[in-house]
Amino acid sequence: MSEYRYTGIKDFDAVHIFECGQCFRWKRLEDDSYDIAAMGRRVNVRCEGSDLIISPCTEEEFAVIWRDYFDLGTDYGAIKARLCADDPVMRTAAAFGWGIRILRQDLWETIIDFIISQNNNIPRIKGCIERLCCRFGDPLISALQPEGESAGASSDGDPDEEILTHDIPGPQVLASLTEADLAPVRLGYRASYLINTSREILERGMPEDRAQLLALTGVGPKVASCIELFGMNHMDSFPIDVWVQRLMHELYGVEEKNKKAMAAFAAEKFGEYGGIAQQYLFYYEREKTHVQ
């Protein structure tokens, strides 16, 4: 199996990147490498010292897909220096999650993922997305059935059932479904949001700005901010969820539950790198309360 080794990487840690809440389709293995599903593929990602190893991956796939996906053209060291100057809170948070990078994820997938994420917890979000892909998505590249095993017999509740084998279903597929079709995915009330948003996107095309995001069913200010940050490369976007509300009050003393004040504080203090700041803070806040 071919692998690609990128040497001399900085400000990169797979644990930080995948467990900071920005993406949901991954599985941590015993060696702390990650199997991930992204960009229509399934690959393993691991770090060895200052090497990043992706497998299976050719030199061309790395150049065309993964270099951008992992945002390797951005100097996170410089951004950290800027964010941490004159901010001891950020120094602590960025020292803790030093290897976080903002993944440049597929726009459609981030729309679906973060509609599902609302009023939900991360382990269950992962389960919902996995069930959605498994039932309605196409097989991922390099996740094809291993020879010798038959495909037809996969039972539903099998705990050993393989995961990360199928892609997120496209808008045409989701728009054609009913809530009854989606019942086994157990999205709760979000099922109708997915169907409606899919139909809206088929009609109007993919959203290109915040106003078009907010016009989608199930997309409010917080979900729109996540989509902008993770799916549209808006590094200044600062999503405010319950964790960020808590930490902005506890760590920075901003008035409790005052989202407007928090957004203004972030814009003033973090500016164009608000989204990266948010990820350092979010990861730090969640891990120190040690949530799954």
Added chain:
DNA sequence: TGCCAGGTGATCG
């Protein structure tokens, strides 16, 4: 058991 989870839509002043 009631509360919480990366909130949003509908409704009411």
Added chain:
DNA sequence: CGATCACATGGC
């Protein structure tokens, strides 16, 4: 506008 409530689901 801003505040309040319902909304599925599952873990603690």
